[in-house]
Amino acid sequence: MRALVVVPTYNEAENLPRLVQALLALGLPELRILVVDDRSPDGTGEVAEALAQEYPGRLAVLHRDGPRGLGPAYLEGFRLALRTDAEAIIQMDADLSHPPSAIPPMLERMADYHVVVGSRYAPGGRVDPRWGPGRYWLSRWGNVYARLILGLQVRDATAGFKCWRRDAMMRMPLERVRSTGYIFQVEMAYIAQRLGYRVCEIPIFFEDRRVGRSKMDWRIKLEAALRVWELRWRYRDLKPISFAHPETSP
Numbered sequence: 001m002r003a004l005v006v007v008p009t010y011n012e013a014e015n016l017p018r019l020v021q022a023l024l025a026l027g028l029p030e031l032r033i034l035v036v037d038d039r040s041p042d043g044t045g046e047v048a049e050a051l052a053q054e055y056p057g058r059l060a061v062l063h064r065d066g067p068r069g070l071g072p073a074y075l076e077g078f079r080l081a082l083r084t085d086a087e088a089i090i091q092m093d094a095d096l097s098h099p100p101s102a103i104p105p106m107l108e109r110m111a112d113y114h115v116v117v118g119s120r121y122a123p124g125g126r127v128d129p130r131w132g133p134g135r136y137w138l139s140r141w142g143n144v145y146a147r148l149i150l151g152l153q154v155r156d157a158t159a160g161f162k163c164w165r166r167d168a169m170m171r172m173p174l175e176r177v178r179s180t181g182y183i184f185q186v187e188m189a190y191i192a193q194r195l196g197y198r199v200c201e202i203p204i205f206f207e208d209r210r211v212g213r214s215k216m217d218w219r220i221k222l223e224a225a226l227r228v229w230e231l232r233w234r235y236r237d238l239k240p241i242s243f244a245h246p247e248t249s250p
Contacts, residue, residue, distance in 0.1 A: 196240025
C-alpha cells in the first residue's frame, strides 16, 4: 500500500534523523515521508533537506511560512498528501514517542477501517513510566473530559498517531478546522465520528521524548479546555456519509 507519513516539526533536529531511519527500516518500499517544518530555529529544516538529498524519492520537505502550530502544520501536510498518490496518510510526532513498528499493523487494518489510531489507552496500550503520576492523570483526565463532552467513543481522544484512508481524508472538512494546539487531535477525532467513519484503535507504548522539550504550555492547555465545548456547536450539522466498502473503494 502506498503510504505517506506526515511529520510536523519544530526544533526536532536531533530526533528527525533517528525517526527517518526507523521509518525506512520498516522495509515498506511504498512508504514515503513528508516533513512539515515550522521554520525551526534549531535548523530542523536544513536537517530535513539533507535527509531528502540522502533519500531521494522517499522524503520531501515542506517549509511553512504561515502561522505556527500543530493544527496548521498538519492541515498543510494533509492537503499536500492528497495531491500525491498515497492510499494511506499517516500522522505521527517527530519526537520518537510514536513507535514506527506500529505502522505495518495499522496499514493492514486499512482494508476494514477508515481510521486506525495508535492508542495509549486501548487495552494493552501503555505510557512511559517516566511520565510520573501528575502527567499521567492530566492526560487521562483530558481524554475523559473530551470524551464526556463530545461523546467520543475512541479511548485515546488526544492521540496524535493515526492512519487515515485516502478517501476518508478527502471527505474531511479540513477548511473548517481551526485548532492550533493539541486539541487539533480531538477535533479531527470528533469530525471522523460525526461523519460515521469506522475507527479502530491498536495499543502502543508511548515513549517519553529523550531529546528536546515538549511544546505543551498553558496556552495550549487552555485552548484544549475551552474549544472542546465549541466543537459541539461547530460540527452540529455533520451527518454520517456513505462509503463503499474499503476493499472495493478506489
